Amino acid sequence: MSPVETKLEGKVWDCKIGPFKGKLPHGADNPLRKAIQKAFKEITGEDAEVCFSGWGGEFTEDEKKELLDVRSRVAQDLSKYKDAT
Numbered sequence: 001m002s003p004v005e006t007k008l009e010g011k012v013w014d015c016k017i018g019p020f021k022g023k024l025p026h027g028a029d030n031p032l033r034k035a036i037q038k039a040f041k042e043i044t045g046e047d048a049e050v051c052f053s054g055w056g057g058e059f060t061e062d063e064k065k066e067l068l069d070v071r072s073r074v075a076q077d078l079s080k081y082k083d084a085t
Contacts, residue, residue, distance in 0.1 A: 008049065008050070013040070015036075016057055016059060016063070017032075018057075018059075019059070020055075024055060028055065029053060029054050029055065032053060033051055033053050036051065036053070037051055
């Protein structure tokens, strides 16, 4: 296998974090990317071959629905707690 060839097989960890609506400073990707690469190495003992990240991601419609459902359930639980006190 040449140095350029690689087998991108195995488990891939996927994460979405946000949303953030404010203004991001220049280079805001780098601290998060470094943190996840460090955690990856600590957990697996290996360097990641790739790390795709950036602030251009979006939630899918299913993820948005799930997030709204969770927020609604939390609001209902808080309302019940307030009513009980």
